[in-house]
Amino acid sequence: MASASLTATPRSANGKGAARALRRDGMVPAVIYGHSRQPLSLSVNAGALERQLDRISAGSTVIELALGGTTAKTLIREIQRNPVKRNVVHVDFQELVAGEKVTVDVPLRLVGTPEGVRVGGGILEQVMSELSIEVDPANMPDHIDVDVSNVTIGHSVHVSDIVLPAGVTVLADEEATVAIVAAPKATELTPAAGVEVIAEEPAEPELIRKTKDEEEEK
Secondary structure (H helix, E strand, O other), rough: OEEEEEEEEEEOOOOOHHHHHHHHEEEEEEEEOOOOOOEEEEEHEEEEHHHHHOOOOHHEEEEEEEEOEEEEEEEEEEEEEOOOOOOOEEEEEEOOOOOOEEEEEEEEEEEEHHHHHHHOOOEEEOOOEEEEEEOOOHHHOOOEEOOOOOOOOOEEEEHOOOOOOOOOOOOOOOOEEEEEEEEOOOOOOOOOOOOOOOOOOOOOOOOOOOOOHHHOOO
């Protein structure tokens, strides 16, 4: 289970004006909810948040949120960004409790070199990059490995082929394709080394000559 930590501060002021003032001070408005908790407005340091987001998979990393002398295990459920500058303008945290399952999208990591690539020169194409699962937060994986070493050209790996960690329930279609090994693309044939290619000379046009008898008749 991947984890990270952040410090948050409760805030009482809400509204667009208060949010703009927070951002000017280098803070990001936030909210925490879940597990019978009333939604609580927060603020987090913008720089610390951006540094964490640069190194984690936000949707499947447990954030230990230090809040007023206590720590809450949370998941980031929504990140709002400025459409132009792309900086974070708001973030939602969901509090987690052991025993209460949550739905998350976990990254899929392809493992091994497919037989179709090793032997036939095929091309491995990853179709699905994340898998939707239901899991207890205590057992939540930060990624799931998918073994592709035995896949030959023209064949694929489906969700049903994935070996899942204990306690994980798949929510995606089990027939969905995760990865496929495609045939190599056709390339233009080139002469082998050392073989000289001689261009065929165009045939000379046939001359039609009149016989002596034909000329005398005229």
